[in-house]
Amino acid sequence: MTPIFLIVGLGLSPSGVSRRAIVRSAGAAAAVGVCLPALANSDPTLSAVSTQTGSAPDGGADFVSLPSGVKVKDIRAGTGSQAQKGDTVSVQLSGRCLNLNGKKFISTQDPTTLVTGLSVSEPYVFTLGSGSVIPGLEAAVTGMAKGAYRRAVIPASLGYDEALSLGPKPESFMELRALESIVKNPNRDASLLFDVQLERIKR
Numbered sequence: 001m002t003p004i005f006l007i008v009g010l011g012l013s014p015s016g017v018s019r020r021a022i023v024r025s026a027g028a029a030a031a032v033g034v035c036l037p038a039l040a041n042s043d044p045t046l047s048a049v050s051t052q053t054g055s056a057p058d059g060g061a062d063f064v065s066l067p068s069g070v071k072v073k074d075i076r077a078g079t080g081s082q083a084q085k086g087d088t089v090s091v092q093l094s095g096r097c098l099n100l101n102g103k104k105f106i107s108t109q110d111p112t113t114l115v116t117g118l119s120v121s122e123p124y125v126f127t128l129g130s131g132s133v134i135p136g137l138e139a140a141v142t143g144m145a146k147g148a149y150r151r152a153v154i155p156a157s158l159g160y161d162e163a164l165s166l167g168p169k170p171e172s173f174m175e176l177r178a179l180e181s182i183v184k185n186p187n188r189d190a191s192l193l194f195d196v197q198l199e200r201i202k203r
Contacts, residue, residue: 063153068139071153078145083201085129089141090200092123093168096193097182098153105179106170123199124168133167134159140196149197156190159183 063071083089094107109121126133128142136154144150160166160183170176182190 078148
């Protein structure tokens with residue numbers, strides 16, 4: 001059975017402690033009072049994304065090409081106004097290297113939740129148009145509404161530079177090496193796959 005990518009709401013606990021801290025505490029299960037399945041990519045084998053078409057990945061017939069060149073598939077529509085330039089957005093995301101058979105190099109999911117079963121994780125926060133994240137992620141999130149879940153295929157030209165100067169950046173050494181192995185090798189395709197869920201828009 002394929003696991004489901006499950007996200008919980010944004011914010012702090014009533015005591016003001018971050019959600020990641022709650023998960024890491026021994027009494028997390030009792031404090032939260034609910035046990036949810038751990039996060040997982042809804043399509044871990046990337047079966048919805050054909051591997052290569054020529055020198056660039058092709059999202060498939062169910063993906064739509066944005067003017068930027070990013071290909072997106074809306075898995076779930078959101079509600080309310082759409083994110084636009086200047087908005088600060090909070091997202092849950094996971095990123096994979098298409099050239100490495102979908103190797104995951106980043107995720108907002110705290111590994112501790114995989115042990116506790118508590119689906120609690122800190123979001124990734126950035127401002128659209130600030131230039132702080134890779135252009136492909138900005139393009140993918142722009143136009144999403146709160147609660148929307150989108151899959152995006154990002155070409156190398158809209159991804160990371162060799163210096164990895166833009167976010168989001170891997171936290172673990174192994175994930176960083178995986179990303180560097182395609183970004184710093186001109187003979188490899190550095191196209192990426194991102195799954196993004198928009199939790200909050202702040203104008």
